[in-house]
Amino acid sequence: MPSGRWQALHLLGPLLEASGSAVNILQIRDAADVEAAVRAAIAGEQPLEIRGHGSKQSIGHAMATNAVLDVSALNAVTCYEPNELIITVQAGAPLDDVLSLIDSKNQEFAFEPMDTAVLLGARSGRGTVGGMIGAGLAGPRRIKAGGARDHLLGAHAVSGFGDSFKAGGRVVKNVTGYDLCKLLAGSWGTLAVMTEVTLKVMPKAETERTLVLRGLDDVTANRAMTAALGSPYDVSGAAHAPHPALRAAAQGLAQGLAQGLAQGSARGALAGLASTGQAATLLRLEGIAASVSHRATALAAELASFGTAELIGGAESAALWRDIRDVMPFAADGALGAWPVWRIVCPPACGGAFGQALARDTGGEVIYDWGGGLLWAALPPATDAHATMLRRRLAAIGGHATLLRADEGLRRTVDVFHPQAKGVAALAERVRQSFDPKSILNRGRLVRTSIS
Template identity: 50%
Template sequence: MTVFLPNTAEEVLETVRWAVSEEAPLEVVGHGSKRGIGQPVQTAHTLDLSKLTGVTLYEPEELVLSARAGTPIAEIEALLREHNQELAFEPMDYGPLFGGEPGRGTLGGLLAANLAGPRRLKAGAARDHVLGVHAVSGRGEGFKSGGRVVKNVTGYDLSKGLAGSWGTLAVATDITMKVLPAAETETTFCIAGLDDAAATQAMAIAMGSSAEVSGAAHLPEGVVGRFIDGGFSGGGQTVLRVEGFGPSVAYRIDLLSRLLGNHGSAETLDEAASRRLWREIRDGHPFADGSPAPVWRVSVTPSRGHELVDAFRRAAGANVYYDWQGGLIWMRMEADPEAEILRKMIAHLGGGHATLVRAPLAIRAATPVFEPQPAPLAALSARLKEQFDPQKILNPGRMDFT
C-alpha cells in the first residue's frame, strides 16, 4: 500500500490528479479516529492528511478561525480556550469508541462527518458553523467556497454540501469556521429515578421553558453508573445543562427546580463535574469499553425515542442512553446489530435514521451502515457524486451509495 503524506494543498492536488490519471482510488484519512465508520474501504493507496496542519488565520474579535484540514481539533480548542471562545456545536470525539486515544480527530474529519455534540439542540452541527473551504474534487480540480465572514455565500454553498459526505466528494485542505464566546460557567440539574417516558416529559418541559437549557439527556439505570466514575446515586438520571453568567445560571437552575421539583429527587453538578459529564455523553463514553460490540447512533423525533427503545427491547436486547432531549439514542448491542428490526421500527414510529457507528469488520461489510436513502434522494446523491468524483477515486464505497 502506498501512503501519500502531503504537507501542502498543492501536494494534495497533485496526488489526486495522479490518482485520477491512474484510475487509482484513494482512502482519505486524517488521524483515522473515524476510520471504523462506514463500509470498509478497499484501496491500494491512502491519502493521509495528518501532516497538513496549522492554524492559518485566527481573529478572535471577528469570531473566525481558519486551519488546514489535518489540524487536530484538540489543538484548535486549546487555542480557543486561551481567548474564552469555543466551537459552539461541541464536536464529539469518536476515537475512544474504537479504542483509540482521545483528541485525535482533525478539522477535516469534523467537516466530513458533520460532527455535533449535546449542544446540537441550540447550536446546530458543523455544517452550521463552516464559513468557507478550500478543497480538491475527485476530478482533480481545486475549488473554494464561502469565505471568512458569515454573509459571504452566493449560489450553492459547497462548504456546507461537503459536511457529512465522509470524504467521498472532495478532499478539504483548508477550512474556515465560525467560533463563539464560551460560557462563563455551567451547572447541570439532575433528576433521579425517572423511567424513560417520564424523563422524556421532563426534558420537554425544560426545553419549552425560559431556562435556556443547552443540553438535555437521560441516562437510564443500566448505564448511569458508567458516567463520572459512578458518581450518581438513586438509579437513572435525567440531566439538564444550563450555561452562561453565574447569576443567570443560578436563576435558571432555580427555575428548573420549581418547574420539575415534583418529578423526583434533584441535585446539581458543579462546573467541573458538569463539563466532564457532558463530554462523556457527547463521546459515547459508556460504550467505549474496548469491545467491538455493535453501537448504533439513532436519531428520531424526541417525543418518540423512548417508544422506539421500548419496542426494540421486546425483540432484542440493548443498552441505551438518550441525548438531544431524547431525539438521539446511543444503543449498544451484544453481537448482532439487529439492523433490519431497528430500521423497521424507526419507520413505523414516523421516521428517523440510524448509523452503525461500531461493529466488527465482517458485520460492517454486510450491513447498510448509513441509513438507506429513499429513491429520489439516492438518485440526487448519485448525481452529486458523478459531478464531484465520476471515477470514484475518493473513499469508494464508504457511504453505500458510492
C-alpha cells in the same frame, strides 16, 4: 496536470511512503500536492482513501482501494482572529491542538464535536479538523447551537476532478449562491479533499449548572426533557441515562482504575451517578452566573412534578456532558465494548418509547441525548446487528440509524449508513457525481457494494 510531475500513481515517487505493505501511502506536503495526487489517481483509475490520523477509519464500509492520501501534513492554523470569532485552519490540524488554542482565548466550537476515540477504542487526541467536518458528529449542544455545518463559513478543497475550489468565505455575508461548503460537512470525504476550512468560534459560557432528576423511566424522562426544552430557561443540553448504562459506566470506571488511576478517573463523572441505583436525567444551563442560578431555580420548580432536582456545577457538570458527548458508558474498553453501537436519530417526542422498546426487545442498553432526538444503542451481537428490525421500526417514525461501531466483517454485510429513499439516493448520487464522477475519493465508504 503538471507536465512530467505525476502521470499516475506509480510515478508519485516523492509522495510515496516506503511502508513495506501492500498499501501505498501518499504523504502530501501542501494543497498543490493534493491536486496533483488526485489528478494522478484519476489518470491511473486508482481510488484513494482520504486520511488525517485515521481516528475514524473504522466507521463506514471498507473502502475499495490500496492507496491512502495522507493529509496530516496540512496542520497549520493559518488565521485566528478571536475578536472576530473566526478561525482558519488546515484540514489535517489535530483537533485537540485547535481546541486548546481557542480555549486559551476562552472560546469553543459551540456544536461540541464528538471525540470518537472512547467509543472506537482509538488513541485519544488523534482526530483532525477535517475529520470533524467530514463526520459532522455534534454533541449535546446541537439542540441549541446547530451542527458542524452551521459553523462552517468556508472551505478550500480539491474535487474528484482534480480541481481546487473555494466555497464560502470568512464571514457569513460572503456566502452567495449555493453554499457548497455545507455539502462537505457529513460527506465522509466522498465529495472532495478538504485542505483548509474557516469556522465560527463562540465565547465559552461563564458558568454552567446541571439539574439531575432521579429515577425516571425512559418515557417519563422524555417528557421531562421536552418540558425543559420548551421552557423559557434556555436549556443547552438534555440527556437521559438509564441505570443499566450508568452501571456500565461504573464498571468501566472500575476497570480503568485497575489499569491506572488517570484512565479510570477520566470516565468517573457519569459512573458517579450510578451509586443510587437509579436512572439520571440531565438538564444543562449555561451563561452568566446570576442568570444560570435564577434559571436553575425556576426550572427545578417547573419540573417539580418529575421529582426534586439536584444541582451539579463547575468541572463536574462539564465532565458529565463530556461523558454524554463521547458515549462513555459504551467505551470500547468497558463492559459493553464488544457490542455493536448504533447512532439513532428520530423525532424527539418518540425517543423515549422507541429506546425503551428497543432495549427491552434486544437486551441492549440505550442512552438519550438531544432531548430524546439522539439515541446511542449498544446491542448484543447478532448476525445483522439487529439492523433489519431496527430500521423497520425507524421507518414507522421517520428516523434513521448509523452503525457507528462494528467489526469489519459485520460492516461488509450490513449497511452502515441508513439506506436512503430512492429519490433521495438519486439526488445524492447526482451531487456526488458533480464533485467526483469517477468515485476516486473514499470509494465504497458510504454505500455497501460487492467490492467493499
